[in-house]
Amino acid sequence: MKYLLLLLCLISPFATAVVETYEFGNEVNRERYHQFIDELRCPKCQNQNLDGSNAPIAKDLRRELHRLLEDGQSDAQIVEFMVERYGEFVLYRPRFNAETAVLWLAPGIFLLIGIVVMVMVFKRQKSAPSVSNTDSASLDTDEQQRLQDLLAAADNNKDKPNA
Amino acid sequence: MQRFKLFLPLIAFVVVALFFYIMVSRIGDGEYNPQDLPSALVNKSFPAFNLAQLEDPSVQLQQRDLVGKIALINVWATWCPSCHVEHGYLNYLATEKGITIYGVNYKDKAPAALRWLQDKGNPYRLNIFDPMGRLGLDMGVTGAPETYVIDHRGFVRMRFQGPINETVWQEKFQPLMEQLESEQQAQGGV
Helix, strand or coil, X not given: CHHHHHHHHXXXXXXXXXXXXXXXXXXXXXHHHHHHHHHXXXXXXXXXXXXXXXXXXXXXXXXXXHHHHHCCCCHHHHHHHHHHHHCHHHECCCCCCCCCHHHHHHHHHHHHHXXXXXXXXXXXXXXXXXXXXXXXXXXXXXXXXXXXXXXXXXXXXXXXXXX | CXXXXXXXXXXXXXXXXXXXXXXXXXXXXXXXXXXXXXXXXXXXXCCCCEXXXXXXXXXXXXXXXXXXXXXXXXXXXXXXXXXXXXXXXXXXXXXXXXXXXXXXXXXXXXXXXXXXXXXXXXXXXXXXXXXXXXXXXXXXXXXXXXEEEECCCCEEXXXXXXXXXHHHHHHHHHHHHHHHHHHHHHHHHC
């Protein structure tokens, strides 16, 4: 009994996929079904695909999907069916249009910004040594003298053995 | 200028923090709901259907039975706790304010639904019985309660998820209902 419980505890985290059996007319449809439930998002849940969701609506949509597939509908028709009812939200890979443009373009834009910033930083680093050179050169004679004195004093201190 | 640059990360942080603070507080007020999805149905005509009437299964209801009036279409079920909360307000809307409400009895059992209407009052002009959630699917319903507003041409103008109460009515429904009425009058006058 104890071992059985332990076993259950071990396997339960993996048992997230919903077990439902549908009969398919052919193997291709079965594969398409699995591909679709993997890529369609449950409209009730914030981030779960139809495969992983136990929500009643996900169950309905799986049933509907099965019906559409067996009906001989094309992939495009099925996607259209889902989007018509639940919007682009149901697609984990939304189609490109005005509404989803931000989703598609944002990564590229951020990458571009990153590259620009990187280039700017590198450019600055290249010119940086010359800036510091001119800085030290711009010390006037008084300051130079003080600097020398300080360095000399530091050297002297170092040479002194600690009593 | 150089000084100012030092503060850029702080400024960026404050902006982001403010953004999240506002979002979280709006979720707290119920003003913003991350589960709220824009309905794909808005500004399209209400989906076609052919389903029995809850009260009298021999009557088949169709899309055209809902067209002609500005109305609410309320998706409800006896298994839905929020529908209990909402029901009293729907009664009030129907009797006191004279709002036309059509019901979609969603994935429910007819005897339970009929008993509910008898016990709690019936705010619905008619009830579409949708035991399999077929119509619900075409409407893009994700759960009950949900309420749709249709205009006099039968076009869906708003979808609202969750129970209606006084606040929600004042804020979301009232302005739209007034707008739709003036639209109807403008079109009726032509």
